[in-house]
Amino acid sequence: MKLNEHILLWNHVFIQVxxxxxxxxxxxxxLRSYRLPVSAFLYMVRGSARV
Known part of the structure; x- marks a missing residue:
């Protein structure tokens, strides 16, 4: 999917960044100085995480 197609889809989703x-x-x-919201989305590249 091309970038323009992704942008069109994002304009119709029911979430807000x-x-x-x-x-x-x-x-x-x-990371102690940041409180992660309940509705957070965590994305990692070349690694892993524990919440």
Whole structure:
């Protein structure tokens, strides 16, 4: 699917992106200063996470 087609689909979804954060962390590092919302979506690249 091309970018323009994705954008058209996103205009019709029933969700709203309120906050986007990017944080590169080292192995074993903990993120303590941010409270994850209940309705969060967590996306990882080349790694894993525990919530």
């Amino acid at each position: 309120m906050d986007v954060r990017h944080k590169k962390m080292d192995k074993g590092e903990e």
